[in-house]
Amino acid sequence: MTNVFIIYDLTFLILFTLFVILFLYRRRKNLQRQGLLYLYRTKIGIKFIDLFTKKYSKILKSLEYIVVFSGYILMISVVWLLAKVAWFYLTSPVVAKALKVPVLIPLIPYLPDIFKIDFLPSFNFTYWIIIIALIAIPHEFAHGIFARLHKVKIHSTGFGFLGPFLAAFVEQDDKQMSKIKKFPQLSILAAGTFANVLTTIVFGIIFWLFFISFFVPAGVNFNAYATSAVNISSIDEVNGISITDVSQIPLLLNGTYSEIIIDETLYFANSEALKTAIEKRIYGVQVFDNSPAYQSKLEGAITEINGEKITSYEKLNETIQKHSPGDKVTIKTFYQESVRENEIEERNYNITLGERDGRTFLGIGKIPPQTSGLMGLFYNLISNIKDPFIFYESKLGSFGWFIYYFLWWTVLICVSVAMVNMLPVGIFDGGRFFYLTVWGLTGSEKIGKKAFAASTWIILLMILAMMIKWALIFT
Structure with a gap:
């Protein structure tokens, strides 16, 4: 993100905050304070809700089963995902350090910049205000539409204000709602x-169409040098000194990477990882080969080899195999420190190609993230749109990337809000949804309330445990 845009964006944030303050002051008679939040109630949208419900009542009735089913799918998915995240977060020594951000934090502008999360694009205020509207308005109006479908009165619509941060609401008659049958309540x-799921699908399609229309391959990315699996007990030398016993290795390690020799072959091992493996008596480790890419510290997306454009891994392999081991080539790369940086540094490397298994060898690789479940599904969906190991150029320049990341954040936040809101916790829709479900299955409201209270406390304790671990690491 350029400094010019940051200035514009922060100016927009200040002006918007002043507008909100002035708006609330002039309409202070319509405001109601609830804790730190100010609620501004209106009748805007109620007529639309009534007209929409009357016109499409048959379609809405038939959709109820899909709506309720989606609620259960989201609830099961988010509980499973939260449990999995909590397990890895609490048991892994590296996950919390890698994520950096607390597990419980409001969605605020510039979150990736504040916590220096390099793998996330910048999340500016302009994105934030538009995405909040795209999430909150369909979400709340959907509640209102299904409430009116079952003759539940809508008292008001409006906005909640916490400084410049907004929330939308549709206020239905809770007493009327509690008196209707359980299934209609579940659908509401x-x-x-x-609605958030539908928004995700719509913007996912827009995201895909925009990307294939305005982005073209311009290079290949890599995230690893060539490696080999070796047995620590086979190491003959460490940093030029011969050893006769594994216990000698930690004493000879220095720097981030140490040179090791096995059967007269040179490798490079991460010193800390090698030391830890020995302490834990893990004798199989991954080490870097003595490859041309490693020796030259090749970085960035490979865009050209000796002036020949590289736009795919097939083209990269074809171009490398045109040369023989020992040939010198000039490799051009585009280096970008993080996805939040617009500045791309062009680099040129003069490299002597090597030989491996009778083929010309550069020594780079790509390791896909080891993801499963919903996160794996999300990664695969995004990868089908934008291959993470291809470097793309925008036909629209910086504006193209601005729109790309706006759509990226919209899809991610929409699906995240849909899932989190179905957590069986008191403050979310999923809380009452779970309570009504247990009540309906057991026939006992008392059991439903106890199950609802138990799920709320279990989830809150899981989050508290993760927050404590984060605090211990970063404070």
Whole structure:
């Protein structure tokens, strides 16, 4: 993100905050304070909700089963995902350090910049205000539409203000809602997240169409040098000194990487990882080969080899194999420190190609993230749109990337809000949804309340445990 845009964006944030303050001051008679939040109630949108419900009542009735089913799918998915994240977060020595950001934090502008999360694009205020509207308005209106479908009165619509941060609401008659049957209540509760799912799908399609229309391959990315699996007990030398016993190795390690020799072959091992492996008596480790790429510290997306354009891994392999081991080539790369940096540094490397298994050898690789479940599904969906190991150029320049990351954040936040809102916790729609479900299955409201309270406390304790671990690491 350029400094010029940051200035514009922060100016927009200040002006918007002043507008909110002035707006609330002039309409202070319509405001109601609830804690730190100010609620501004209106009747805007109620007529639209009524007209929409009357016109499409048959379609909405038939959609109820899909809406409720989606609620259960989201609830099961988010509980499973939270449990998995909590397990890895609490048991892994590296996950919390890698994520950096607390597990419980409001979605605020510039979050990746504040916590220096290099793998996330910048999240500016302009993105934030538009995405909040795209999430909140369909979500709340969907609640209102399904409430009116079951003759539940809508008292008001409006906005909640916490400084420049906004929330939308549709206020239905809770007493009326509590008197209708359980299934209609479930459909009203799940309607908001269903709207978020639809929004995700719509913007996912827009994201895909925009990307294939305005982006072209211009290079290949890599995230690893060539490696080999070796047995620590086979090491003959460490940093030029011969050894006769594994216990000697930690005493000879120095720097980030140490040279090791096995059967007269040179490798480079991460000193800290090698030391830890020996302490834990893990004798199989991954080490870097003595490859041309490693020796030259090749970095960035490979865009050219001796002036020949590289736009795919097939083209890269074809170009390398045109040369023989020992040939000198000039490799051009585009280096970008993080996805939040617009500045791209052009670099040129003069490299002598090597030989491996009878083929010309550069020594780079690509290791896909080891993801599974919903995160794996999300990664695969995004990868099908934009291959993470291809370097792309925008036909629209910086503006193209601005729109790309706006759509990226929209899809990610929409699906995240849909899932989080179905957590079986008191403050979310999923809380009452879970309570009604247990009540309906057991026939006992008392059991439903106990199950609801138990799920709330279990999830809050999981989050508290992760927050404590984060605090211990970063404070």
